Amino acid sequence: MVVKTTERTRWRESRRRSAREAIIQGAWTLVREEGLAALSIRELASRVGITTPTVYAYFESKNAIYDAMFGQAAIEFRDAMAAPHNVEDQKELLLADVHRFFAFSLSDTARYQLLFQRTLPGFEPSPESYAPAQQALAGARRRLADIGITASRHLDLFTALVTGLVDQQVANDPGGKRWSQLAKEAVDMFVTHCQAAKVSKSRLLIHPAQ
Amino acid sequence: MVVKTTERTRWRESRRRSAREAIIQGAWTLVREEGLAALSIRELASRVGITTPTVYAYFESKNAIYDAMFGQAAIEFRDAMAAPHNVEDQKELLLADVHRFFAFSLSDTARYQLLFQRTLPGFEPSPESYAPAQQALAGARRRLADIGITASRHLDLFTALVTGLVDQQVANDPGGKRWSQLAKEAVDMFVTHCQAAKVSKSRLLIHPAQ
DNA sequence: GTCTATAGCTGGATAGAC
DNA sequence: GTCTATCCAGCTATAGAC
Numbered sequence: 001m002v003v004k005t006t007e008r009t010r011w012r013e014s015r016r017r018s019a020r021e022a023i024i025q026g027a028w029t030l031v032r033e034e035g036l037a038a039l040s041i042r043e044l045a046s047r048v049g050i051t052t053p054t055v056y057a058y059f060e061s062k063n064a065i066y067d068a069m070f071g072q073a074a075i076e077f078r079d080a081m082a083a084p085h086n087v088e089d090q091k092e093l094l095l096a097d098v099h100r101f102f103a104f105s106l107s108d109t110a111r112y113q114l115l116f117q118r119t120l121p122g123f124e125p126s127p128e129s130y131a132p133a134q135q136a137l138a139g140a141r142r143r144l145a146d147i148g149i150t151a152s153r154h155l156d157l158f159t160a161l162v163t164g165l166v167d168q169q170v171a172n173d174p175g176g177k178r179w180s181q182l183a184k185e186a187v188d189m190f191v192t193h194c195q196a197a198k199v200s201k202s203r204l205l206i207h208p209a210q
Numbered sequence: 211m212v213v214k215t216t217e218r219t220r221w222r223e224s225r226r227r228s229a230r231e232a233i234i235q236g237a238w239t240l241v242r243e244e245g246l247a248a249l250s251i252r253e254l255a256s257r258v259g260i261t262t263p264t265v266y267a268y269f270e271s272k273n274a275i276y277d278a279m280f281g282q283a284a285i286e287f288r289d290a291m292a293a294p295h296n297v298e299d300q301k302e303l304l305l306a307d308v309h310r311f312f313a314f315s316l317s318d319t320a321r322y323q324l325l326f327q328r329t330l331p332g333f334e335p336s337p338e339s340y341a342p343a344q345q346a347l348a349g350a351r352r353r354l355a356d357i358g359i360t361a362s363r364h365l366d367l368f369t370a371l372v373t374g375l376v377d378q379q380v381a382n383d384p385g386g387k388r389w390s391q392l393a394k395e396a397v398d399m400f401v402t403h404c405q406a407a408k409v410s411k412s413r414l415l416i417h418p419a420q
Numbered sequence: 421g422t423c424t425a426t427a428g429c430t431g432g433a434t435a436g437a438c
Numbered sequence: 439g440t441c442t443a444t445c446c447a448g449c450t451a452t453a454g455a456c
Contacts, residue, residue: 019421035331037247037331038331040448040449040450041449041450041451042448042449042450050422050423051422051423051424052450052451052452053421053422053423053424053451053452053453054421054422054423056450056451056452057421057422061450061451062449062450062451117381118381119329121245121247121248153391153392153395156378156388156389156392157375157392157395157396157399159374159378160371160374160375160377160378160389160392160396161370161371161374161396162374163374163377163378164369164370164371164372164373164374164375164377165367165370165374167370167373167374167377168366168369168370168373171327171328178366179366179370181363182363182366182367182370185363185367185403186367186370186371188403189367189399189400189403190399192403193395193398193399193402193403229439250430250431250432251431251432251433252430252431252432260440260441261440261441261442262432262433262434263433263434263435263439263440263441263442264439264440264441266432266433266434267439267440268439271432271433272431272432272433
């Protein structure tokens, strides 16, 4: 009861800023501790210091909470990837982006799971929540185009390579760098391959009979 | 009631072979239809034509059912990957393995999810169930060694690349071949890269002073 | 807006008769 | 081994008082 009182005091303080924000924050700490799928309205309310009906005063359903979390995470992702770099070389920029993706993913694996793995049964993000993530992917496409990689199959190969590395890292060695340390080698391999493909293609254009 | 009767008839027939087998089969059809996490003992029992206590006569818990499914899937995986090939070239063999992995994964995405994605909260396969999968991974390691790729970082790069491609395919285009058609290009890229790394390393050995 | 109280459901698992 | 009946816990969500 005493504990409840301090929680409610905290609640009233945070209300001055935003009640929705406070609930979302509680949801994040909960899923970080107990897993993304373990979000429970009761547990969430109890931790934030309110009751379940109050949660429903701010969100119409549990999936609405997931959607708000997704929207927040997508904005964080876009902003993290859009921050300016202090290198010039185009290939270095691409590698820096990959490192950023690793850092973003590993700094909060629950967020990573929500954003990039379709693991919540029955949940689909709303278009509004999804939009910022699409902007970030468009940025990646631009980065590749800047070094002359535009073929759609190469974009697909790149996403598969990078998400494959990050997935392995998150799933099998979340605190280490067994796969993240392969980022540079992987980007080198990929860029070399794409440029070689381009050269052989231009040779074909010069000597079409070959 | 009439329906129940026919289900129980089917049950008695299947009992002659193996009760556990019949329950596992029902579990597979259930998770294929409703998702891996949606396995429910009640629903499972109802579909197979028995009651929940009967299920507990054959499996001590729900996770024991998952474990039996995992063990069966791991054996199927090992056998699928170990079947003989009818090509000779070592690089072709590696590519054939990748194609087999795609085919195996896409032919049953629930099975893929159980075997290769850690998505069930609280479930860990027992060592006995896991063993066949390890044998298959050892086969992949041997295949890479046959073409001179032995560096552990290259094994990690290879698994990340292949699982990345398969993950994208399973998650975003399960009926198509948007990523599976990149298998050959990806394997070429990877093998070329590893062999180039080897050449430059041997050069360093010949001229250690650079 | 926030509470108490509870509806209504589904889940895993078990007791005990047969 | 298989059933009926049930326990107990958890969940989302809501009714209605204040």
